[in-house]
Amino acid sequence: MFSGQEKLDMGKNTMRLLCTSLSLTMICWLAEGTLSKTDAKKGATKKLEEKMLHSDKNVQDRGLVVVDPKAKDIILEHRSYCSKKIKERHFSGDVLGYITPWNSHGYDVAKIFGNKFTLISPVWLQVKRRGKERFQFTGLHDADKGWMKDVRKTSKNIKIVPRILFDGWTYKDFESVFGSEDEIEELSKNMVLLAKNENFDGFVVEVWSQLGNQKQTELIHLLVHLSEALREAQLKLILVIPPVVAAGTNQPGMFTNKEFDQLASAIDSFSLMTYDYSTPQRPGPNSPLPWVRACVQVLDPDSKWRNKILLGLNFYGMDYSALGASGEPILGSRYIETLKEHKPKIVWDEQIAEHYFEYKKNRGGKHAVFYPTLKSIQLRLELAKELGTGISIWELGQGLDYFYDLL
Secondary structure: OOOHHHHHHHHHHHHHHHHHHHHHHHHHHHHOOOOOHHHOOOOOOOOOOOOOOOEOOOOOOOOOOOOOOOHHHHHHHOOOOEHHHOOOOOOOOOEEEEEOOOOOHHHHHHHHOHHHOOEEEEEEEEEEEEEOOEEEEEOHHHOOHHHHHHHHHHOOOOEEOOEEEEOOOOHHHHHHHHOOHHHHHHHHHHHHHHHHHHOOOEEEEEOHHHHOOOOHHHHHHHHHHHHHHHHHOOOEEEEEEOOOEOOOOOOEOOOOHHHHHHHOOOOOEEEEOOOOOOEOOEOOOOOOHHHHHHHHHHHOOOOOOHHHEEEEEEOOEEEEEOOOOEEEEEOHHHHHHHHHHHOOOOEEEOOOOEEEEEEEEOOOEEEEEEOOOHHHHHHHHHHHHHHOOEEEEEOOOOOOHHHHHHO
């Protein structure tokens, strides 16, 4: 058995090796001018089919969870989930799924696959500070009571915990609240009343990154108070946290093991953002597996609170252009369209455990697309099981329907 410090050192060494290797990989991609032969003469090929009917078998039994998927098979199978086993769970830990109003397919996913989730977080709410001890909640126009009823009908144990942002707060607003127990009490009371009035089961709070590394002690005090008030009312508080190992480095992130230890007993769960590893200026994978592992091990080296960590999975990808160091998110629908148009060879990177492919736009130069696949998701679920964590998915409307066979 390894001590907590040894595990911490192992995580840091893993990150050093990963950063060196990824740098070399992406330098090669940017420098290389050629593309696979599959990019030539696409126009004359026949239109690829998509199965529209559900399957009696899940993706594992259909032999689809592989390191060498073909574009035509992804196009054919991606809508075809196993309708016979939509109530079966393969992952025993907590599963949080985010839903956004601008990506409405996520609402359907939550209803169809509700039994596979323990927590659903619609991205609906904002809290604004309007003056001393005065708080206003906005975004309730997005709250869909009929949908909430349908989701709860599908799964009796699911908790609906809308995400809430501290919208438009200035540094002075935070200082005023931090310096007044009355303000903290009023905010806590208002959040409890909102949850009770709207039939929410609690909240996902996203606030940590707003203050950078400032006022951490005061922010922890606020979060503990909020959590205690919600817990007293049988409500949950999930805190969104940035990765503990900063992407692209082996340096500590904005939220560290120290803050985690201070909050772990009070907060119900931590939604860990183990994605967005790469950027247009530093293109590459969305969520390299060694980095994900290191983030969990450095956050909780003694495995004391692992069940409260919700390891983040991205159900979106990134499309990078070699021209002008640009890139943009790619969702499931456009991913499928890109596969249809370019019929690329999909490449597996063993070290990062992600697939990617290259294509070339007319006059648009060379592109590389990193998007999750059944194999990359399966390996992250296996890692979460090994580490003893739950998972959080950003977000349900962005993925492919057959992904949910894995949960």
